[in-house]
Amino acid sequence: MAPCYLKGSILGPDFFDISMIYLPYLYFVHCMGSYVDDSKLFLSFQVKDYHDVATQVNDDLKRVVFWCSQNSLLINPTKMKVLVVGTRQISQRVPSDMNRLVLFGKELVHVPSAKDLGLFVDSTLSFDEHITIIVSSCIANLVQINRVKHLFDVKTLENVINALVFCKLFYCSTVWSGTSKKNVKKLQCVHNFAAR
Secondary structure: OEEOOOOOOOOHHHHHHHHHOOHHHOOOOOEEEEEOOEEEEEOOOOHHHHHHHHHHHHHHHHHHHHHHHHOOEEOOHHHOEEOOOOOHHHHHHOOHHHHOOEEOOEEOEEOOEEEEOOEEEEOOOOOHHHHHHHHHHHHHHHHHHHHHHHHOOHHHHHHHHHHHHHHHHHOOHHHHOOOOHHHHHHHHHHHHHHHO
């Protein structure tokens, strides 16, 4: 969600904060959380209750639309996504019309994974995509650092590696720490490369 009339103004961020602060406090059937302008509806349901849940979520989305229109805020439905999290067996039992959630007459896109505040969350919480992306990024940075390492003293080199590699490896590590041994081995390879 982004305000249409506040961009570029001096007081824009303040007006935006004032506007957005009340959104999570509206009456929702399900739990809503916000971080700055990033809002999410969370719900837990059993597959057999899907149709009732979809109706309730659509009702919650209508409340969001009404509130935003009352506060002169625009919603971009193309940026909204639906992510169903569960085991592979449960995910296969979810009806294919799970993405029949509608906002402004447009169906919301059902995705297998979504980026949330820099963390790639997938439907089975394996974090395979997140680990692959950060390992690739860290290796690319280490290759570049390796080419110029002779130009830096040890302390500077440590600072560069901490800033470009380890900060990415440790970001949200408490969330994805239960990932597979295969992913842990990938991360260990990055550590070994950085140590060399």
